[in-house]
Structures are given as C-alpha cells and as structure tokens.
Amino acid sequence: MIMEETELCFPQLFNNSCSRPKRTYYETMIIYILLSSISLLTSSLNLLVIISISHFRQLHSPTNLLLLSLAVSDFLIGLLMFFQIVLINGCWFLGDIACVIYQYLAYIITTASVATMVMISIDRFVAICHPLHYNTKITQKKVKICVSLCWTWPTLFQSLNLMENFKQPGMYNSCLGECVIVINYIAGMADLILSFVVPITIIVVLYLRIFVVAVSHIRTKHSHTAGLTLHGSVNVKKSEIKVAGSLGVVVVVFLICVLPYFCVTLTGQDTLLNASSSAFVICLFYFNSCLNPIVYAFFYSWFRKSVKVILTLRILQRNSCDINML
Template sequence: MSTPDEAELCYPHLGNSSCRRIVRSHSVSVLLHIILSSISVLTVTLNLLVIISISHFRKLHTPTNFLLLSLAVSDFSVGFVWVFMIFLIDGCWFLGADWCVFNTVLSYVVPSASIGTVVLISVDRYVAVCDPMHYQTKVTKNRANICIVLCWAGSTVFHTVMLKDNIEHPGGFDSCAGECTVYLPPFAGVIDLIFSFIIPISIIVVLYVRVFMVAVSQAQAMRSHVTVVTLQSSLKVNRSELKAARALGVVVVVFLMCLTPLYIVSLTSGFGVKSFSSYIFVVGLVFFNSLLNPVIYVFLYPWFRKCVKCVFSLQILKSGSSEANIL
C-alpha cells in the first residue's frame, strides 16, 4: 500500500528522482479528461470535413481554398497533439523520452506552418483586393501549392534545427523522471520569436490594414456613387473579394488572439529550459484555435455548410459528385 507521499509521485518506485504529480479530486480529473478528449475529437472531425470538402469538390479548387486546406491540415494535426496534452493533465509524462521529442517537434512545427499559412492568406487577400486586375495571373493554383509546400518544408527544417539539442538528447533536460522538457538555447528562442512571431505578425497586420483601407475607400465610393463606367466590372470583382477578405479577416484576428499570449509568456519568463506542463494554458490556447477555425467556416462560408450536408447524407459517394456546384 502506497503512502500519501508516494501517491503524489509520477513513478513511486523511483522515490525522490520522480517528478511529483498534480493532485486533483477524482471528479475534476474526470471532467478535464472529458473536456480535452472532446476538444481533440471535435478538432480532428471538423477539420477532416474541411479537408474532404476542399479536396473533393472541384469548384473549391482555388488558390484561396488551397490555403484554407493547408490550414485545415495543420489544425487536423493539432487534434492529435491534444491527445499528448491529455497525458500531461496530472503533470506526468509516461510515454518515454522519444515520444516527448516527437510531441515537442510536432507542437512547434504545426503552429509554425499555421502561422506561415495565415501569412500566405494575408498576401492572397492583399493582391485580390488591392490589385484585382492582375490577381488571376499573379495568384495561380500552382503558385499557391508551391508556397504551401515551401511553408511546411521551411517550418519543419527551421524547428528541427531549433530543437536539435532535444532531438539529439531525448530526456536529457528533464530534472526528474516523468517530465517532458523543451529546451531552447537563448539565441534560438530569440530567433524563433523573430521569425515565428514578430516578422509574420507584422506582415499580417500591415497587409490587412491595407486591405481594410481599400475596403473603406471603396465603400465610401459606392455610397457616393463616385464610379467610372470602365471601373464597374473591377468593383464587382472587388465586392466579392472584399467579402472573402472580411471572412478570412475573422480567421486571422482569432488566430492572433490565440497566438499572442504564448509569446508574451515567453518574453516575460525568458527563454531556456521549459517544462511543457508549465506552458499548458497558453499552448492549449494556441491549439484551441484549431477547433475555432472550422467553427468560423460554418458561420461564414455557405459552401462549407453545403459540403457538410453532402458528406453526412453520403451524396459525396455518388458518381460525379465532385463536379457539383456547391458555391
């Protein structure tokens, strides 16, 4: 029979070399497991619907939607990261050093790819709204796909280098048994802050401020009827593009709100050795954004609601369903 002190240890048989678990009442522990498990299942399911919708229906094969597809893939991956977070509810890591490294790399690469994708979305909306006459030639499907591949490859390589010490020495920075520690050298933390937060966020804000200014000026022009006949067609294009920009703007704003606290905590607490469990809230907020994105699509994109109906009614299995006009 274990003593009270042993019950608080992740590995009671290791004594003082074991980390201490976070002791909670049984009801609270069960509630947390239910909440996190539900978030994980919903995140995987909803983003899988986005992936199936955009991949299946040809009418949705546009550069903008390919960027949404990339974002959905990263959000889908986050659904599995939630599973690892469930193991850290009590502050103990039981999956071993190798899985800790895998979780660490995945936890950095996936959000970084999301940040890069949001930057690409901002560039896409900037060109569509501010240079609509050349949008079709500047932003093509092939170019969008190439940018997406480069985004994911760059994110993977960048964070593999940043986390090199963790990869080469699994468990080498744990202070006790049952810990999953993330180590970033101070200079690496600063580089990560600059390239994963400051530069991307600056680009996103600058581009969307420009898009907002164009939207305001066009709204004023349409209200005052100050339009030229030769510009009427381009204004029609802009109205649809502005509508898309507003919808994606909601995605961008929610993304920034979920991402910013993580880097504020990093700045205020400094860089170096960090226990993953100590970052559980702000990291969880970043990952929770992956559930919010498809929820936003439900409210802002009629085509997504139609696609969901097609999937659940199994119409998607019918021959020629990929050619259906769901726009």
C-alpha cells in the same frame, strides 16, 4: 506522511519520480472531457474542410489550396492535443524519445499553420486591393510553392534546434515523468521573431489595409446610390459592420489564442519548455486551430453546402466530385 501530501508520477520510484499537481477526481474529469471534446471538434471540423476541398473539383482554387493547407495543419494539431491531455496531469508516461518527437511535430505543425495564415492574408489582400492583377499574381503553381515552403522551413529549422535533444533524449529532465526540451537562446529568439513577430505584423498590416479598401469601396458605391432610398443607406451600414466584424474576428481571435503562449516565451521560458507548467497557454494556442475552420471556412457558402453533401453521404454517389458547390 509525504506520500499523502504529494502525488508522484511513479510511486514505485519515490526518489526519482516527479510530483504531480493534486486535483480532485471531478476537476480531473472536467479537464479531460473538455480537452478531449476540443481535440475531437478540432479534428472533425478540419477534416470536413480537407474532404470538401480535396473532393469537389470546383473548389480547387489557389485560395482554397491555402485553406486546405491550414486545415491539414489544424487537423494534425487536433490529434496532437491528445498528447497534451496526457501532460495536463503533470506527468509524461510515453518516454523521452516520444517527448522530443512530440515537441518537434508540435512546432512544425503550429508554425506551418501560422505561415499559412500569412499566405491567406496576402491572398485576400491581392484579391481585394488589386483585383485586376489577382489571376496573374496568384496562381496554383505559386501557391503550391508557398505551401511547400510553409512546411519545409519549420521542419529544417526545428531539426537544427532539437539536434542535441534528439541525440540525448531526456538529458534535461530533472526527474522521471517530465517532458523538457532545451532550445538555444539565439535560436529561440530567431524562432520568436520569424514565427510570431513577423507573421503577426504582416497579418495585422494587410488586414488593416483590406479593411480600409473594403470600406472605401462600400462608401464609393453608396455615393452613387445616395438619395435614392433610405433603405439603401441602412444596407450600406450593415455591410460596413459585416466587413469590420469578419476581419476583426480573424485578427482578434488569432491574437487572443497565440499571444499568451508567446508572452510566456518572452519571459524566458522559451529556453525551457516544461509542458506541465505551460499547459494552459499551449492548449489555448491549440484552440485557435478549432476556431480556424469556423472563422475562415464558415464564411463561405460552399463549405456549408459541402458539409451537407458529406453528412448525407451524397459524396459516395458516382461523379459526386462534379457537384456544383458555387
């Protein structure tokens, strides 16, 4: 009777096996198909960004180097989603060591993604608010150093965080089929502040400043052309909406995707990350990586042009790296 009411991860190990949530066949298939599609789309879109920026010489700019770092992290997140798909069913079958490695890589990649978004916001802030100093303040060398720090810092920090978990993988699992890691409370709070509070604050403040300056420039331009034509006034309004919309999408989409995960963290689950119980918020967090190439890269005409070159296989032609993309 118990076996009929409860589904186990390992039915042959009744006394030690974890139970899994009961779902119908159709519910399970819908979940798997949806998450697999998101994972594939995330990897594909970001791979297009990676190929575009890496291959075409005209795109080797400081800003695009940041977009490349973001695309790499988001591409890896797309691959990591396949492991999350395994956990959706409430059971981890890949072993304790693989569980710790998965959590370790997930932290590094997602943190690097958020850190790169901060760098992108700083880059856009300097470009729009201090355009005359952009070429001296934002250089290839400085950007490469920042990108290296975006990846080095979370690697070192999480290595210290998960040291005990690496020494004794699965020591905090209550049953077989569980993927649980324990993080020190102080380290968890430091992670929350450095990986979420500070980056979110910087991004919001800088984009608000960018919005104010951009609208101010549009209105200044409008004041010089005021009274010429009614058509000019309409164009200015459309431009203001475009500026507000593009910057709003960047901030709002990011917040919608990451806020639920960190709300779970604030409730105390940062010290006990049970992947099966927080599957939804983690997948939503990952879904932001699918949207990043759309929000960031699709605003650029060079990306649309490079995608056409890649998909039509013109990229295989000789000297294709010198094709005009701008």
